[in-house]
Each structure stands twice: as C-alpha cells, then as structure tokens.
Amino acid sequence: MNATEIESLTAFASQLADAAANVTLKHFRQQVTIDNKLDGKAFDPVTIADRDAETAIRTLIKASHPTHGILGEEHGREMGESALYWVLDPIDGTRSFIAGVPLWGTLIALNNGTRPMIGVMDQPYLGERYLGFPGGAKLIRHDEVHPIRTRPCASLSEAIMGTTDPVIFDRETELPAFKQVRSKTRLTRYGADCYFYCLVAAGLTDLVVEAGLQAYDIQALIPIIEGAGGIVTDWQGGDPQMGGRVIAAGDRRVHEEALEMLSKV
Incomplete structure (x- = not known):
C-alpha cells in the first residue's frame, strides 16, 4: 500500500468505527440480554450490541471493498479475493460493557496479508478514537486531532x-x-x-x-x-x-x- 492508499483506508476504518458506535451507544448502560458463549462452563458474555455492531461493520466493508476478507469475533472468517483483510472485535471488553464501565472499545484492524497496517480503537462513550498507521498514531477526541507518542521509561x-x-x-x-x-x-x-x-x-x-x-x-x-x-x-x-x-x-x-x-x- 502506498501513502495515498493508507490515508484513504485509515479514513475508511474511522467510518467503520462510526458505524459500530451507532450500534453500541444505543445499548450501553441499558438493559440488554446477556448470552454466555461457554454454555455455563465459564462466563464469556456476548450481547446484541456485539453482534449487531460487527454486522454493521461487515456491511460497510462488503459495500465499499468487496474483495477484502474479514475476520471477526462474532461472525467468523470470510475469505476475500484480495490479500487485505479486516480484523474486528466490535466490543473488546464486553464484561466492562455490561457493567456500565466505559473502558471497552471497538477494535478494527486492516491486515495486508502479512501484518496489521492500520488499527483503530474507538471508545465512543468517552469520545476517544485512537488510530495507528505506518509512521504515526493519533488520538481524535471530540473532533480534535492530537498526535500521540509513548513516553520514556528507563526501568x-x-x-x-x-x-x-x-x-x-x-x-x-x-x-x-x-x-x-x-x-x-x-x-x-x-x-x-x-x-x-x-x-x-x-x-x-x-x-x-x-x-x-x-x-x-x-x-x-x-x-x-x-x-x-x-x-x-x-x-x-x-x-x-x-x-x-x-x-x-x-x-x-x-x-x-x-x-x-x-x-x-
């Protein structure tokens, strides 16, 4: 991918996060049915927000980039004609989500077939969106863009x-x-x-x-x-x-x- 393609696909990844947020925010801190993926052996919760948010993301990908593959937590793997594929976790931190704790996030990655090149972590309740791409990372908070860097730590x-x-x-x-x-x-x-x-x-x-x-x-x-x-x-x-x-x-x-x-x- 060249710089123009990366910029375009990063913007598209942000659109995917918007689509997920439209779903998750409707259900956050509301009464939702909680299913257990592990059938009572342990507790691995999933809700309609998880499933519908991933569906919303997949729908946009298929409409805009039909050759791309998709790997998602809730709806599995769909192979594409392209080497590019999207990796989705519509709600990372479902336990926090169902407890009303705003530290969950929507995770969206674009993998070039070798490694993830673009990444998004969106926390829509806090209005924070983190984006990573070759050569940089940024935080978008309430429409303000802030470049981010790790800090020095010697030990x-x-x-x-x-x-x-x-x-x-x-x-x-x-x-x-x-x-x-x-x-x-x-x-x-x-x-x-x-x-x-x-x-x-x-x-x-x-x-x-x-x-x-x-x-x-x-x-x-x-x-x-x-x-x-x-x-x-x-x-x-x-x-x-x-x-x-x-x-x-x-x-x-x-x-x-x-x-x-x-x-x-």
Missing part, C-alpha cells in the same frame, strides 16, 4: 503496568511470571482491556502484559502502539498478531526487562 521500577485481570493467566506457569514482573513495577492497574494499550501509546502508562488473547484482541492495537513509538511482541519476543501471550511497552528498555522474566515461561 520497571518507574513503570505503570496494566492488565485486564490476573485470572487470564495460567496459574501454574503464566501467573508466577506476571507476578514477578508486577513486583518490579511502580504501579499495576487492572480492568481496562484494550484501553490500557492506548494509554501506553498516549504516553500515560508504560506496559501491558496479557495472555490468552485472540487475533482480534490485539491486531488493531499493534499499529497504534508501534505508530506511537512503542513495541508489541509475544512473550518470546516474536510476532504477536495471532494473539496468545502479549507484551506491549512504550520504551524498549522496559520491554526488554519484562521480557527477560516472561520469556522463561
């Missing part, structure tokens, strides 16, 4: 770290490694899902450590973090785009220090 002892919830880690292997990293940080906070990654990109926090992710949980966030000057890898320092265990940092020094502990798992 974990100075770092603020986030993760969704300690229960996402395997108790025998991943949790001890996470606790080791946590013991070195200045502060650790929980419960913000995709929003944590954007706080790293905006230079407000320094590190996110997670596990058990799917491709649609992380692909939109990679261009945002990288475009802002940060780094995202798996726990072995490899490609994180298919999910699993992920570490994102604003400063490579913090990333390397945390990776030293996490890579032993």
Whole structure:
C-alpha cells in the first residue's frame, strides 16, 4: 500500500468505527440480554450490541471493498479475493460493557496479508478514537486531532503496568511470571482491556502484559502502539498478531526487562 492508499483506508476504518458506535451507544448502560458463549462452563458474555455492531461493520466493508476478507469475533472468517483483510472485535471488553464501565472499545484492524497496517480503537462513550498507521498514531477526541507518542521509561521500577485481570493467566506457569514482573513495577492497574494499550501509546502508562488473547484482541492495537513509538511482541519476543501471550511497552528498555522474566515461561 502506498501513502495515498493508507490515508484513504485509515479514513475508511474511522467510518467503520462510526458505524459500530451507532450500534453500541444505543445499548450501553441499558438493559440488554446477556448470552454466555461457554454454555455455563465459564462466563464469556456476548450481547446484541456485539453482534449487531460487527454486522454493521461487515456491511460497510462488503459495500465499499468487496474483495477484502474479514475476520471477526462474532461472525467468523470470510475469505476475500484480495490479500487485505479486516480484523474486528466490535466490543473488546464486553464484561466492562455490561457493567456500565466505559473502558471497552471497538477494535478494527486492516491486515495486508502479512501484518496489521492500520488499527483503530474507538471508545465512543468517552469520545476517544485512537488510530495507528505506518509512521504515526493519533488520538481524535471530540473532533480534535492530537498526535500521540509513548513516553520514556528507563526501568520497571518507574513503570505503570496494566492488565485486564490476573485470572487470564495460567496459574501454574503464566501467573508466577506476571507476578514477578508486577513486583518490579511502580504501579499495576487492572480492568481496562484494550484501553490500557492506548494509554501506553498516549504516553500515560508504560506496559501491558496479557495472555490468552485472540487475533482480534490485539491486531488493531499493534499499529497504534508501534505508530506511537512503542513495541508489541509475544512473550518470546516474536510476532504477536495471532494473539496468545502479549507484551506491549512504550520504551524498549522496559520491554526488554519484562521480557527477560516472561520469556522463561
């Protein structure tokens, strides 16, 4: 993709976020039926807002870019003629959504067949939209555009770290490694899902450590973090785009220090 194509497709990704917001905001902090994807074995909630928001996004993609493929959390994979495909999580943080906590987000990524090139994290209730693309990242807040950059952080002892919830880690292997990293940080906070990654990109926090992710949980966030000057890898320092265990940092020094502990798992 050349610069003109990237600019055009980034603008289109923002239109997709608008379409999702028109759905999600109708249901947020309202009484909605909550279904459990896991049939009572555990709790993985989904609502009409998740399903209908993804449908709205897919409808626009098919109308404007019918050759593009789509991978979404709620409606699966549709192959396209093009190498380009969209990766969608209509509501990342459904637990926050059903609890009325405005830290969920709509995740939209465009993958060129090799890696995600464009990423959007939209939090429409707060009026915040984070976009990442080759060479940059920005926050659009109430129609004002702000370029964003990660902040310097020399060591974990100075770092603020986030993760969704300690229960996402395997108790025998991943949790001890996470606790080791946590013991070195200045502060650790929980419960913000995709929003944590954007706080790293905006230079407000320094590190996110997670596990058990799917491709649609992380692909939109990679261009945002990288475009802002940060780094995202798996726990072995490899490609994180298919999910699993992920570490994102604003400063490579913090990333390397945390990776030293996490890579032993």
